[in-house]
Amino acid sequence: MGLRDRAFQRAFATTFVYNILFEDSEVDETYLGLDADSTVLSISGAGCGIAGMMSGRPRRVDAVDINRHHLALTALKCTAAQRMRVYDDFYDLMGRGWSHEPEQHIAALAQHMPPWVARYWKRHAKRFRKGSLYLQGLTARMLGVVRQQAGLGLDWARQVCAMDVDERVTTLHRTLGAIDTPVLRAFMSSPVQLMALGINFQQRDRLVATEQSASMTDYFVEHLTRVMSTDLWNNWFFWYAAAGTFNHTQQDALPPYLRQDRWEKSLNGPTDVRYRHGNLFDVLDEAGPGTWSHYTLCDAVDWMPPAVQRRLFEEIRRTARPGATVLLRSVETEDPVQAVGAEFLHKLPCSAEASLADRSRQYRQVNFYEVHA
Numbered sequence: 001m002g003l004r005d006r007a008f009q010r011a012f013a014t015t016f017v018y019n020i021l022f023e024d025s026e027v028d029e030t031y032l033g034l035d036a037d038s039t040v041l042s043i044s045g046a047g048c049g050i051a052g053m054m055s056g057r058p059r060r061v062d063a064v065d066i067n068r069h070h071l072a073l074t075a076l077k078c079t080a081a082q083r084m085r086v087y088d089d090f091y092d093l094m095g096r097g098w099s100h101e102p103e104q105h106i107a108a109l110a111q112h113m114p115p116w117v118a119r120y121w122k123r124h125a126k127r128f129r130k131g132s133l134y135l136q137g138l139t140a141r142m143l144g145v146v147r148q149q150a151g152l153g154l155d156w157a158r159q160v161c162a163m164d165v166d167e168r169v170t171t172l173h174r175t176l177g178a179i180d181t182p183v184l185r186a187f188m189s190s191p192v193q194l195m196a197l198g199i200n201f202q203q204r205d206r207l208v209a210t211e212q213s214a215s216m217t218d219y220f221v222e223h224l225t226r227v228m229s230t231d232l233w234n235n236w237f238f239w240y241a242a243a244g245t246f247n248h249t250q251q252d253a254l255p256p257y258l259r260q261d262r263w264e265k266s267l268n269g270p271t272d273v274r275y276r277h278g279n280l281f282d283v284l285d286e287a288g289p290g291t292w293s294h295y296t297l298c299d300a301v302d303w304m305p306p307a308v309q310r311r312l313f314e315e316i317r318r319t320a321r322p323g324a325t326v327l328l329r330s331v332e333t334e335d336p337v338q339a340v341g342a343e344f345l346h347k348l349p350c351s352a353e354a355s356l357a358d359r360s361r362q363y364r365q366v367n368f369y370e371v372h373a
């Protein structure tokens with residue numbers, strides 16, 4: 001990893017960047033195949049994916065992240081899904097990101113969270129009073145600036161949903177074209193915005209080269225253009241970006257853990273979730289053979305140079321249960337597993353379907369692998 005990306009990782013680790021996971025956790029739910037015997041090692045990000053696992057009631061989840069803000073948010077999402085007994089209270093807090101009495105709810109959940117997480121949320125409960133949790137954090141603020149400049153919001157989101165795909169794309173380009181100034185371009189390409197997009201310098205250089213985009217602003221617009229051809233009414237990434245909130249009128253438009261049927265399955269669930277603040281490799285180092293049946297890695301593999309990727313896959317091989325499943329996302333064109341010759345990870349055929357289904361439209365690859373010892 002180059003110097004710039006080391007600095008990027010250090011800055012990223014200490015900043016509240018995301019409040020949602022930018023990965024389609026419905027895809028994970030469909031293909032991961034969790035059951036009562038599953039043990040999962042998972043990079044958390046903002047935790048919508050791990051919170052979604054609670055309804056599958058696996059035996060154990062080890063949630064790890066170098067970013068304590070993301071891990072604390074993951075702990076809150078999981079604990080709320082397992083412990084809040086009134087769906088409307090749960091939905092206000094985690095779906096709307098707003099509550100009349102966040103301190104009271106958080107105090108009730110605190111006893112089920114690690115002490116450092118309970119202290120974190122005691123300090124930050126006011127995030128649920130200031131408009132909404134979903135307007136806070138670096139990415140939400142960046143999108144807020146774009147929305148404000150371009151006049152986006154709930155009405156715009158509804159109008160665009162009702163259009164056909166060509167009309168949507170024309171409207172998107174016209175709306176964003178109107179604010180395409182040198183100042184906005186400079187803002188979008190600054191290192192802070194890379195952090196908001198979760199893209200390190202190495203990824204940025206490769207993305208701009210492979211997409212043949214002139215800049216990060218063009219990449220951003222191209223990405224939103226891809227989103228336009230999805231089922232927008234149910235695409236929570238679209239609503240989050242365009243309106244700063246989810247589409248609260250449809251359960252299918254929510255990350256699965258927020259839906260009432262999933263909450264019913266998660267409530268009082270048996271899953272032992274452990275929150276490990278630190279590097280994935282530290283957690284792997286401490287583990288013995290046969291520890292996990294599932295690994296979910298977000299797109300963190302893209303942040304690693306090839307030698308580190310290879311070491312990660314070897315560590316997975318060493319700690320996996322027979323036939324374990326690995327899920328990773330990548331913005332690259334080449335399969336990262338193949339690229340480093342980790343032939344003991346066999347790509348599963350469902351990867352093609354999963355890559356097409358992911359409504360975030362951020363990844364070229366959403367790959368599932370089976371571990372062969």
Ligand SMILES: C[S@@+](CC[C@H](N)C(=O)[O-])C[C@H]1O[C@@H](n2cnc3c(N)ncnc32)[C@H](O)[C@@H]1O
Binds near residue numbers: 018022065
């Ligand atoms: C790779 S980032 C990228 C964005 C991601 N696709 C999302 O939607 O959140 C996701 C998460 O991985 C974490 N992360 C990256 N490398 C890590 C590592 N080696 N160990 C633990 N967490 C890591 C980051 O802190 C971040 O919360």
